[in-house]
Amino acid sequence: MRNSAERGFTLIEIMVALAVFSLAVLALVRLESATVRGAGLIDETTAAQMVARNVALDALTEAQPPAPGRSNGSEVNGGRTWQWTRQISSTGEATVVRIDVAVANRRGQIVGRVMMVRPPSAATIVGVAS
Secondary structure (H helix, E strand, O other): OOOOOOOOOOHHHHHHHHHHHHHHHHHHHHHHHHHHHHHHHHHHHHHHHHHHHHHHHHHHOOOOOOOOEEEEEEEEEOOEEEEEEEEEEEOOOOOOEEEEEEEEOOOOOEEEEEEEEEOOOHHHHOOOOO
16 A cells, blocks of 8 residues: 555656756767867868978978979878978069968868968078078
8 A cells, every 4th residue: 555645756757857868968979979070170180280381391491482383292191191282472572482382181171271471581591501
């Protein structure tokens, strides 16, 4: 015989509580997967930016200003192969050039860019004798 003072949860109350709990767990799983995906994008972007800076600095530190034009190449960094495109553009000054570098991942998406301007005395500024 049950005492009328004793009360428990009904089946409906338990099912509602489980539904609310499962929705909260699903939201946390989605948040975690978005965080992991974001960390991967940050890693890829950081590595691509490093490649872009390296390619631009190569042009910046040459003894003579590079000739205007486009060049392509690849570089391995962080265990990945990156495709880069370097565009050298002339400015109003004969010895000042603009260096644009775009770096693509293996899927062909541009994930890193850098732009530098090479002043007339760039080679001596960074320690390369002209």
